[in-house]
Amino acid sequence: MFHLGILNLDLALLIDKSAVITETSNSEQQALSKSWERSNILSIMFIRMCITNNIKSMLPQIENVKGYFKSLGGRLITKLTTMKFDGSHGMNEHVLEMTTLAARLKSLG
Incomplete structure (x- = not known):
């Protein structure tokens, strides 16, 4: 913003x-x-x-920027709460990815 x-x-x-x-x-x-x-x-x-392509593809086409922020916030919350450590990457990378998602969510307001 x-x-x-x-x-x-x-x-x-x-x-x-x-x-x-x-x-x-x-x-x-x-x-x-x-x-x-x-x-x-x-x-x-x-x-x-x-917005990164993996999140952009999940967002619906919205005509109002306020609705777009709501949709983006919902997607980020869903991704953050359902994210699990699968062992394919290191624990450090997993924590950094979660921290990045939380920071993006916080920046939305």
Whole structure:
């Protein structure tokens, strides 16, 4: 989320999508709606670029970045709680992988 704030793309995370814009909407509402749509689309693209392929393939196609974060958090929790040491790698690597997952989950908020 830090990167999205720096890039000024966190509008879709901070406010909910506004009501449908009509011809009677004022220019401020129209500008806010355009900014929200841009923020939402670019945020989803940015997040998908930063996620590893094995997790990315399990996430559903979601139109809202808030829903995307919820889905990602759920997948990370599931992966973290079902992860077992199988002996194919060292114990150190297993602990590091679990720590990495926990850090990614914590960074989601």
